[in-house]
Amino acid sequence: MRKLKESARRIKHDALTVYFIARNPDTPIFVKLLALAIAAYALSPIDLIPDFIPVLGYLDDVILLPLGIMLVIKLTPALVIEVSRTRAAEVAAQPVSNGAAAVVIVVWLLCAWAFGYWLLGMVGT
Structure with missing residues (x-):
C-alpha cells in the first residue's frame, strides 16, 4: 500500500509539470488543452474514485493519470518539458x-x- 501511495505522490508531481507545459507559449494548442484537463483532474481534491477506498482509490491516480501524462509528454517539445520540470520542482518546494x-x-x-x-x-x- 505504501508503494501505491508513493506512486500517487510522484504522479501528482508529474501533473504539476503537465500544468506548466500547458502554460508554456511554445506548447501546441491541442497539447495545451489536453494538459490543462489532465492537470486540473490530477490537482483537484475531487477524484473519480475517492482515495480513502482501499486499492481502488489510487487506481485512477496510478493508471489513468500516468497514461494522460505520458501522452502529453510524448506530444510536447523537449525544451518545453525541461523548462516545465524545473518550474514544477521549484513550486513543489514551496509551502502548501x-x-x-x-x-x-x-x-x-x-x-x-x-x-x-x-x-x-x-x-x-
Missing part, C-alpha cells in the same frame, strides 16, 4: 496553501450545486 485548497473545494461545490439546480429544473419542466 490551505486557502487555495478551500477556494477549489468551494468552486467544485458551487458547480455541483448549480448542476443539481439545473438538473432539477429540467426534471420539473
